[in-house]
Amino acid sequence: MNIIVGSTNPAKVNAVKEVFYEKMVDSKVVPSHVSPQPFSDDETRQGAINRAVACTSSDTMGIGLEGGVMYVEEQLFLCNWGALVIPDQTIFTASGARIPLPKEIDIQLEHGMELGDIMNAYAKRKNVGKKEGAIGIFTNEMISRQTMFSHVVKLLRGQWEYNSR
Numbered sequence: 001m002n003i004i005v006g007s008t009n010p011a012k013v014n015a016v017k018e019v020f021y022e023k024m025v026d027s028k029v030v031p032s033h034v035s036p037q038p039f040s041d042d043e044t045r046q047g048a049i050n051r052a053v054a055c056t057s058s059d060t061m062g063i064g065l066e067g068g069v070m071y072v073e074e075q076l077f078l079c080n081w082g083a084l085v086i087p088d089q090t091i092f093t094a095s096g097a098r099i100p101l102p103k104e105i106d107i108q109l110e111h112g113m114e115l116g117d118i119m120n121a122y123a124k125r126k127n128v129g130k131k132e133g134a135i136g137i138f139t140n141e142m143i144s145r146q147t148m149f150s151h152v153v154k155l156l157r158g159q160w161e162y163n164s165r
């Protein structure tokens, strides 16, 4: 069965190709139907599900990966969710690693800026969200956005395989 990823962001598409190395992996832009910058686990997970559903058909599995932020008490954390939807519409979900974000990023997000744009200015780099990601910057590049998403995709693949035994 082929796979379509609901994003053309290379950090996401390459994470899926890494984990489903033996499959045909395609990508397309689909709406997440949540805000461009999700602000909770619920919203981020829903975005991932909406993207995955939009990519699923009778012979294709859909995968949606969504980045967001969420509060634990007063501290803002990066959060990431993935969803895998198979042709019978069964939905598998999993979340990724989370790390706290500095207060100044929190303030800019609260003013309505997207994390990708904030990170480019903060790190004085371009396309941070398509490359190392905020997680790469704030972990001194120990974990890139692709590596973080590949972990999420492994959690999805594993659940799907367990359920199809």
Ligand SMILES: O=P(O)(O)OP(=O)(O)OP(=O)(O)OC[C@H]1O[C@@H](n2cnc3c(O)ncnc32)[C@H](O)[C@@H]1O
Binding pocket: 006, 007, 008, 009, 012, 036, 037, 038, 065, 066, 067, 068, 078, 114, 115, 116, 117, 119, 128, 129, 130, 132, 133, 134, 135, 136, 145
């Ligand atoms: O093309 P799409 O798939 O939408 O890719 P995206 O980079 O916009 O990613 P998301 O929509 O999943 O993420 C929502 C927002 O959060 C940003 N974001 C999330 N995690 C990030 C990270 O690790 N590094 C940089 N930006 C991140 C991202 O740039 C968006 O502004």
Ligand SMILES: [Mg+2]
Binding pocket: 036
């Ligand atoms: Mg986006």
